[in-house]
Structure formats: C-alpha cells, structure tokens
Amino acid sequence: MTASRLHVAVVAPPFYEVPPRSYGGVERVCGWLVDGLLAKGHRVTLVGAGEPRTRAHFVRTFTHPQPEDGPDVAGVEIVHTARAAAALAELAPDVVHDHTRAGPLTAPGRAFAPTVVTSHTPLRGPEAASDHLRALNPWLSLVAISDAQRRDAPHLRWAATVHNGIPVDSSPFRADKDDFVLYLGRISAQKGVHLAMDAARAAGRPIVLAGCWTIPEERAYFEAEIRPRLASDVTWLESVAGAEKEQLLSRAACLLFPIRWHEPFGLVVVEALACGTPVVALRAGAAPELLEDGVSGVLCGDPGELPAAVDRATRLDPATCRRSAQRFDVSAMVAGYESVYRRALDGFRHTTSRTAPTNPSA
Template sequence: MIHDHSVCGPLTAASRSVPTVVTVHGPVRGEAGDFFAALGDSVRLVAISRSQRAERPGLPWIGTVHNAVDPERFGPVPRGTGPVLWLGRMCPDKGPDLAVHACRAAGLPLVLAGKCTEPEERRYLDAVVRPLFGDDVRLVLNADRSTVDGLLREARCLIMPIRWQEPFGMAMIEAMAAGRPVVAMRRGAVPEIVEHGVTGWICDHPDELPDALLRVGDLDPGRCVAHVSALFGAGLMADRYETIYRMAMAYPGRAAPRGVNGRRRLAAGTVTREGR
C-alpha cells in the first residue's frame, strides 16, 4: 500500500492496484475538500483531528490520527519564568497582533517567533504587526529547530490566539512536551489538544487572554509533559497508523465502510478513541 502526505500522489490512486492512504494536513473546506471528494473511493483519508474531519464528514475518511512529538525531546525542564512565546506563520489567522495586545495588557514580555518568507507574510508583518512593537516585544524570524527548542525552554507559556479553525497545531504539543502550558482560543483542534485548567487555558474571547496568561503559574509543568506522553507520543501514533494500514488492506479497491470512526470496531477504536 501507499501512504501519501501530499495532494499530488492521490491523483494517480485510481490507477494503482494497491490501496492509497492519504493524511490530510490542511483544512478541508472549499476547494481542498472538493478535491478529496472528487477522488472518491480511490483513496482512504486520515484526519489529524476530529475538528478537521467534522468540516467535511462525507469525505472517505478511514480514521483520525493526531500528530506526535517525542515527549523526551526536552528532558527535565523547570517551570518557565521567561517571556510568553508565540510560534507560527506571520499571518492574520495565527493572531500575532492579538498576542501583542494580550501580553501588553497582562504586563508580560513577548517573543514572536514566526515564519516570514513569503511576500504576503512580510507585508502583514510590516503593515500590521511591527507598528505594535515596543520594548516588551522581541521578534525572531525563520528560526531553526534548535532555536525554537531554546525559546520553548525559556518561555513562560505558549500563546495561540488563532482566528481560524486550526486543523492541529504542532506548536501546542511541542510546548506541552517542554512543560509549557498553552493559552489558546477555542478554535479548531485546540479543545482536543489542550486540557483546560490542566495543560493550559482555553479562551472564548481575546479579552480573556491576558488573565489566562497571568494564571499559567497555577498549572503544573509535569502535567503538561504527562499529557503529551499519554496522548501524543510517537509510538502511539505509529500504532494507530499500523491499524489504519490493516484496515485499508482489508478493503481493497474501495474506501472503508461508512461508520469506521473510532467507535464501531475495536481496531478502529485503537486508532481514534474519538481523537485520543
């Protein structure tokens, strides 16, 4: 069988004699969802969150498998006392401007560590985000992995003031693996990933963010690490994909039967457990 993570490989799935499993990493609304719908029974789709799958429940989904991180990647990390950290692509959907406003209202310093390589990202930074800067904001652009890991070790917490339905959000599980709570808006997969009041605070309105930032000291970093180890470890992800592969091989030439969603069968339950 073939496991594809792109939108190119599935185009030839119908001509193959082996099953094709496709992990969908982006949103499935609009044209993206129409593309996967047009592939029909030639592919089996894997969602990276329940919220992503719920956007187009009629697509040929075979299961839901959350992304993973090595829970031992950061080692023992003391409670964070540094600045608040924002990680993401420099665009309105990720809310860097909201991060600045929230941290300033809370009286906390902020590090904006963002991808800013495309023209529209640079325009947004210069027109909207940079004018908000003061001595309380530090900008780190296009950081490599070691730099990001260092920022996570220093941070007080991660802020995710997103404006869109985030399909997953790797930054959240990376932060929790480092023992850093997550303060985020209730959008997309956030409620699947962050346990409110245990590994972070989930807010319904941007006005709630400053208070949540001030309350992260109430949360235990060890609970954040344990949460990731239990639900987002690489071994667990591999086990779930192995189950997906067996399911795909069991239904050659057609998509998985409707209803294989983590509840009907024991095998499917080990894949999703409704997103866990």
C-alpha cells in the same frame, strides 16, 4: 510482505526537506513517522525533494526543495506527483502513504497497492480544499489529523483520525520558567500574532516572537500589524529551529496560540506541552482537542480573555503539561498508521474489481 513487516512509501510535499532544517510542519511529521516505522522494523521509501535526511530509502523528485508560493506552484506539484507515481509503480510498495495535495489524483490508477492519504489542510473556511478528496474518496483511505478536522468535512468518508505525533521524551523539560511568553509560528493573520502581542502587553509580560512569513500576504500582514507593535517588550527572532527552538519552548512562561481559523491540528501546542509549557489558545480549530482547559492550558472564547488567561496559565503545573503531551507521542502516531495500513491492505486484497465506482462523487 509478511504480517509484521510492510514496505511503506511515504510521499512528502516538495517544498521542504524531510525533516526540514527550519520551517515545515508536515515534513517534520513525515520525518518522525519514517523514523518510527523504521524502528518498528518496516521497510520505508521516502519520496521528497532535496537531500536524504532520514535512514529510509530515498526517491528524489527535485534536486532542491521548491518554492511553495511561486507562480508555478501548481506545476511543481504536478511534476512532483508524476515523478513520484513513476517511481512508486517501479518499486511496488505494500502501501502508499501520501501527504501531498496533488498526489491523491494518482490513486485510482494504482493497481499494486492501496493509497492512504493524510489531509493536513483546513477543510473549512477560505482555505478549505476538500472537493478533490470527495471525488477521490472511493480510492483512498483518508486520515484526519484531528476530530475537529473531520467535523469540518462530514461529507468525506474517513478511515481514521491519527493525531500528529512528536518524540515527547526527547523534548527538554523545564519546571522553572522565565518571565516571557512565546509566540512561535508563521507570521500570519490567521495565527493571530497581533493578538498575542496585545495580550502579552496587557498582561505585563515581555513576548518573544519566533516566526517569519512565507508568502507575500504574510509579509504585508507583518508590515501592517506587527512592525507597528514592535517595542522594547518584544523580541523578534524570526525563524528558529532545533535546539534553539526547544530551549525557547521550555523556558517560556506560556505559549500563546490565538488562532483565527480552523487549524486542523497545531503541532507547536504539543511541542510546548512536551517541554512542560502551558498554552493559552482561542477556542478554534483543534485547540480544544489538544488542550485540557485549566490543566495543560487555558482556552478562551474571545481575544479579550487572553491577558487574564496568561496569568492563569503561568500557575499550571509543568509536569502535568508534560504528561498531557504523552497522548501525542510519536509511538501513538505510528501505531495509528500501522492500523490504517493493515485495514487498507485487507480491503485492497478483498476487492475483486478495480473499476471505478458507479458514483464516485457520492
């Protein structure tokens, strides 16, 4: 290892390929990170499932991506973690960067490299998962994807905040917008899809729904709340990806993001801004951190404000939205993680004992 070139092992979840062919936000971020690190001259090993889809050295834990909602999802994560740990012990990279839930469990036994962990999960609310991170915190360099996520878990010892990044300049910019508004994401009650439909209808705008369910609870939500609202002013495209997704984002008058939970980031918000498309969001999770109210979007305190916000958002300048997205370019994400890696390595090299702390849960 030299001061300028690291061997970084990026461990992705086992549920989608990297980058994914359609849905898979964490996996897309992992793909962009891998490409960005390679472009900076680093050596990268990617650990994941399915086929190799980046230029990095690839370690396969499963021949095919695994279901993320099956009865044995915990078993899948355990097998993925075990196979990844065995491969990493043989490769001995300079830094292990884990993006999974179970993977951090192997950090205390890793004597050859520090472990950087990015938390992509909510840390407040019914889906919060932070107890294992607290127990393992002394062995991790823990990274948040937003300051809002850090505020939700002040009991954790955070190493840094590194926002998710996208290749902004590769996104198609369009100044002239169509009349429709867009919802793009999972069909989930937490995402407030029914609120987006109601707001578009109240604002007199057609809406395009681009999304699908991934678990049975989301299918039940679709049948109860979304299907009854389908009408001639709603176009449902199910899942979209690639150029089709980018064209929708660039053409939409605005993106609706009426989240009802503590979402730790919101990648689609940044993707919309990069296309010059303003965003209307409820003031929840990381949304206030991603949007400049009245500049790149409109933040609302409650769902009743959404229809008027749609009209306000469509008058915002697309070029300003695009400039706002530059804060979240992939280059900023890569630079942020490079800094985290080097600090983790400095601390790792200066640690004289690899024994467990006397009070690891403190």
